[in-house]
Amino acid sequence: MFSSTKDLLNDISGKARDGELVAVLGASGSGKSTLIDALANRIAKGSLKGTVTLNGEQLESRLLKVISAYVMQDDLLFPMLTVEETLMFAAEFRLPRTLSKSKKKLRVQALIDQLGLRNAAKTVIGDEGHRGVSGGERRRVSIGIDIIHDPIILFLDEPTSGLDSTSAYMVVKVLQRIAQSGSIVIMSIHQPSYRLLGLLDRMLFLSRGQPVYNGSPADLPLFFSDFGHPIPDKENRTEFALDLIRELEVSPGGTKRLVEFNKAWQNMKRSRDVGNETPTHGLTLKEAISASISRGKLVSGAGANNGTNPTSMVPTFANPMWKEMVVLSKRSITNSRRMPELFGIRLAAVMVTGFILATVFWNLDNSPRGVQERLGFFAFAMSTTFYTCADALPVFLQERYIFMRETAYNAYRRSSYLLSHSLVAIPALVFLSFAFAVITFWAVGLAGGVSGFIFYFFVILASFWAGSSFVTFLSGVVPHVMLGYTIVVAILAYFLLFSGFFITRDRIPGYWIWFHYLSLVKYPYEAVLQNEFDDPVKCFIRGTQIFDNSPLAVVDESVKARLLQSMSRSLGVNISSTTCLTTGADILKQQGITDLSKWDCLWVTVAWGFFFRILFYFCLLWGSKNKRR
CATH class of the missing domain: 3.40.50.300 (P-loop containing nucleotide triphosphate hydrolases)
Incomplete structure (x- = not known):
């Protein structure tokens, strides 16, 4: 075994005085x-x-x-905040709530002058896609954030x-x-x-x-x-x-x-300086x-x-938790509002996907083929809500690095960041969910009327919430964007594979069944299926339609009728062309959806979102305390 220990520092001593x-x-x-x-x-x-x-x-x-x-x-700075705003938000974090807003502004203005940033005070920080301050000005802003207090x-x-x-x-x-x-x-x-x-x-x-x-x-x-x-x-x-x-x-x-x-x-x-040193006052x-x-x-x-x-x-934190949440939320909203293209891309992706699904699965009927098409629509729709959350990964990664810098020296609590991050995300998720639900529900011809639409909307929202939380959690784990995208695509593909659409629960091998229950797609998929097929009076296969998904589908209707009569005599049951042979409950049973109600599936999906947010918190906790070894 080779020792991996290496001395990086050895026998260093010295003094540093205030003013030096x-x-x-x-x-x-x-x-x-x-x-x-x-x-x-x-x-x-x-x-x-x-x-x-x-x-x-x-x-x-x-x-x-x-x-x-x-x-x-x-x-590590928010690109769309101005120099003055960046320092003002830092002042809101690091200066106590007892200090008035006007005094905080005076402190920021004095610091801007001290840093030589007066001419750049109203200029945004900028990044690769947005022109902003110079490199030297960025460095001075970074210094200003940490010396505001x-x-x-x-x-x-x-x-x-x-x-x-x-x-x-x-x-x-x-x-x-x-x-x-x-x-x-x-x-x-x-x-x-x-x-x-x-x-x-x-x-x-x-x-x-x-x-x-x-x-x-x-x-x-x-x-x-x-x-x-x-x-x-x-x-x-x-x-x-x-x-x-x-x-x-x-x-x-x-x-x-x-x-x-x-x-x-x-x-x-x-020894030469003994007697020439400035005497200290021996303060504790x-x-x-x-x-x-x-x-x-x-x-x-x-x-x-x-x-x-x-x-x-001195207090560990300058402000109470609620104040930190307000400032964090305000900063995040201000930065996001100046980059509308980020939300615009997500909205466009959701609407285009919804439009394609609506036109491909337009006005599905209640035939056996319509049942299969509904299953395909629901599987693709539910997985899409998760995939469209992946484009937020770069933003989450950027925020994570800023968070690490700010919390390293107690600018605010980690819990404040987690809660504000979650609350700020909800309005956008509601808007995306509503847009997708409106585009697809009536166009595809889904059942349930207004109450069915409301539940469908809530399932879409829960899926976006769980997907956003999953991507947020990954942003706390992966070191860079490309690795994050690779992991997101791979894991979501596995979630879809084990959701119950491609292979039902009773057909999944025992050594993989655990992945079925971990699949984020499983629960919203089963929820919308129950919302669609849980009507006891609706029939999906009547009489001769039983042959539609078999090689006998191409034979003449009269032949099908005679076959149906023969089956009736053999079974001792009267089966006519109008007899209902498969209800929604039968379809759910065929798909293996019998263990949870649709509301249970909805709450489990929501719970997954909270679970990944909690995991994200522990990632932040571990990452911010992870010191060099």
């Missing part, structure tokens, strides 16, 4: 992002040894989540990645202003330009998970000069340092000598947080608390 902008540098694979994740408590405890302290006291995970923020490398500590994973030099400079300039406002700002950065170097207060160079320099940019020339590799004049100091580190990494001795020299140099520097963690709050930091509902535990000073 600290950068972690190194080549790709040096451990920059891993260190940021370790400091931000995004690595599983069993995989990490060491401590992170604030004012000399070890930080609890819950407290760190509340007083800090983490800006991911990718900009003015956190005490801010972590950023390569905030300048993918930006041109001007945009990168503006982003780091914003981070410098945030640090100067009294926050601790720690970021990873790949290779800063000369201009960016002047904005940094402290630098930590890593090589294969070990520190090779820790100090201010001003001390960098002296450090490498003492190491025996002076930095040439007019050369970028960070580029020289990174190039030298790369050269040492591929040399026989690696960077071991540089690591040891850094330790000795740091010890020498500490609780006192330090209180001092930060009094200076305007951490606007998240924190207040005075006489307890000794710093964690009790």
Whole structure:
């Protein structure tokens, strides 16, 4: 057996002070992002040894989540919200309900100015299909979302990645202003330009998970000069340092000598600085947080608390659950309303499918052939409601990634997201269901009148609900869209196969019968069949129609009549051309639909929808807590 354990970080220590902008540098694979994740408590405890302290006291995970923020490398934003709306929704989440709407707006406007986004405030974020703000502006919006509540500590994973030099400079300039406002700002950065170097207060160079320099940019020339590799004049100091580190990494001795020299140099520097350090006031963690709050930091509902535990000073969430649901619903509706093509495509797919079904199965009669055609119509119609839900998969996946970012640091509760997500989906499902039901019910000639239509509509709605919930659940499991589509198509095909249309329940092999009961198509299919055939006075096969689905269908009617008389004499029963031989109940029995009533089938379909929503919640719960190992 080979051990899969690998040390990504080793023997790293350092300090970051409020008011300082600290950068972690190194080549790709040096451990920059891993260190940021370790400091931000995004690595599983069993995989990490060491401590992170604030004012000399070890930080609890819950407290760190509340007083800090983490800006991911990718900009995960709703594309059709403006910059101002995006920050305003963030303010609604992160700022307490006790803060008035006007004060929240003032905070957003001040932040827009702080981020240098005034000219882009009314511009939508945009995506591949919609023109929006620039890459640098998107990055600053991402930062703004996470600093709306003015956190005490801010972590950023390569905030300048993918930006041109001007945009990168503006982003780091914003981070410098945030640090100067009294926050601790720690970021990873790949290779800063000369201009960016002047904005940094402290630098930590890593090589294969070990520190090779820790100090201010001003001390960098002296450090490498003492190491025996002076930095040439007019050369970028960070580029020289990174190039030298790369050269040492591929040399026989690696960077071991540089690591040891850094330790000795740091010890020498500490001994030289003894007596010159700025004296600390020895504040406890609780006192330090209180001092930060009094200076305007951490606007998240924190207040005075006489307890000794710093964690009790700040609430886990800034707002109650109902408030979170209102804001989440409003944001989702606003974003969706500006992309009407998404709903338009779904509606068009449903209406076109309904129109095709209505014209293919137009005005079915009550003959044996009409019975078979009804069975085919119901099987296809019920499965269609599930397939048309699959086009929402990309939207659900996009929302999932945004959710992961926002809930990682307690912007809102997972349950609030689940409930608002479900409630917002219902109006669209009602509209789609009604459109499909109206197009198909009377055109196909289904039975039951108004009451039959109402039940048919509810079954369609329940099917859309279950299908939407199933796709929502998959969006919490699959990593990307194409895999999601593949799984949806495959599983729905299996659902249709085992629904009872192609093979009845009593003919399904025992080792597959479990899939019959798991099939989402089974229950709405059986519900609409019972709605159609559960009329005790309606007859579907009379007299000579019994021969219609046999080779005798082509013989003359007089021959059929004589055959019918012969059968009557043999059975001792009077069978005429008007005698009803097959009722709706007989058809249901032939299809094996005897265990659940139509209302039971409806409620089971609805229950499947709730079941998949609950599974989706646990996927979100597991995914948001899934840390690096």
